[in-house]
Amino acid sequence: MRLTDFWNRMHRHFGEAYAESWARDYVIAGLGGRTVEQALADGVAAKQVWHAVCQVVEVDARLR
Incomplete structure (x- = not known):
């Protein structure tokens, strides 16, 4: 997943x-206790970050 696709979602x-x-503010345990911004800055793949987001919030199936 490209970073632009991640941010679009x-x-x-x-x-x-x-x-x-x-x-910037929400800490996700699945990202090692980091925020989305911290995880991306640390080089975690956008796809992995998006999956972590989907684990903690109810995301429309079309965006998954």
């Missing part, structure tokens, strides 16, 4: 403004 699910805030 985040924006579609959370909305334009809230996606960045959520990615």
Whole structure:
């Protein structure tokens, strides 16, 4: 998954403004206790981060 696809999905699910805030502030255990932004900065693949997001929030099946 490309990073642009990841952010498109985040924006579609959370909305334009809230996606960045959520990615910056919400800590996900499945990412080693990191936020989305921290995990991406540490080199975790966007696809792996997206799967972790899908584990903690109810994401529309079309976006999974």
